Amino acid sequence: MLPRRWAAASALLRVPVLHRLGRNQSFAYLAARTRFYDEFVTDALDDGAEQVVVVGAGLDSRAWRLARPGATFFEVDLPATQADKRSRAPDGGPVYVAADAADPSLADKLKAAGFRADETTAFTVEGLTMYLTREEVARLLGTLASIGGPASRLAVNFGVGFERHGSRRGRFGRLAMASGGERYNFRLALADARSSSPRPVGPMKRRSQVHSSAPSTSPTPDWPASR
Numbered sequence: 001m002l003p004r005r006w007a008a009a010s011a012l013l014r015v016p017v018l019h020r021l022g023r024n025q026s027f028a029y030l031a032a033r034t035r036f037y038d039e040f041v042t043d044a045l046d047d048g049a050e051q052v053v054v055v056g057a058g059l060d061s062r063a064w065r066l067a068r069p070g071a072t073f074f075e076v077d078l079p080a081t082q083a084d085k086r087s088r089a090p091d092g093g094p095v096y097v098a099a100d101a102a103d104p105s106l107a108d109k110l111k112a113a114g115f116r117a118d119e120t121t122a123f124t125v126e127g128l129t130m131y132l133t134r135e136e137v138a139r140l141l142g143t144l145a146s147i148g149g150p151a152s153r154l155a156v157n158f159g160v161g162f163e164r165h166g167s168r169r170g171r172f173g174r175l176a177m178a179s180g181g182e183r184y185n186f187r188l189a190l191a192d193a194r195s196s197s198p199r200p201v202g203p204m205k206r207r208s209q210v211h212s213s214a215p216s217t218s219p220t221p222d223w224p225a226s227r
Contacts, residue, residue: 033157037126040155041066044122047151051121053110054094055140056101056128059085063094074115076101101128102136107147121152130159130184137186158188 041052045068053074054060058081063073073094075082082096099109111117123144129137144154 033126036157037124037155038062038066040153041122041124044120044153045071048120049122049152050119051115053115053121053123053144055123055125055144057082057085057094058127060126062124064090064092067092072114074110074113076106076110101125101140102132104139106140107143110147115147117147117149119149121148123148123152123154125154125156127157129156130186133185158186159184160187160189 041062044052045066050070051072051074052062052066053076054062055076057075057077060075063075067073074097075094076097076099077085078100079098082098086096095113097109097113097115099106103109115121125140125144129140132140141154141156148154
């Protein structure tokens, strides 16, 4: 499902003489993050989850790779993004829910697509929170907490940004994001990130992952209470 230029770059990195170019922190981080979410979804399904909701799905392939009989995957993303993905995706896969992750009516759109609030669900929010505002992050997590059935769980990762403005890594990171039309809107303070170890939140279990080596000065969100 990769766009042609990404698929070409991936193929080049498999050439022995070029393979070492793929050995950098960014690739290592993405590999670790992918495994983190794969294990989260697999564990949830092993424990009896009947639904998986992937928020901000992009080109996520778990609906195919981790499919199980009796388990329904829902993917939430913008209509244009989903249209591009569906044009290249194989048969089967998820139930597509065309919606902005920050949409206040997200719960209604999920339910209209067949989501059942009485079933155990695994929610994933991967590589997304840093592009939302503080208020949007709080609303999204509150929405997911309010519609998760018994023993539902959530995996989410946060960024702490490229905050060391004088560092080479910081300058490169900001330039790379700007060239792609992206910007960080929300970050956790490093002290708060270190204290966000996985723990139960009401009836919904939360598993979090924080990435970056740089501290942040952004405030910690007022996490919405689970119902």
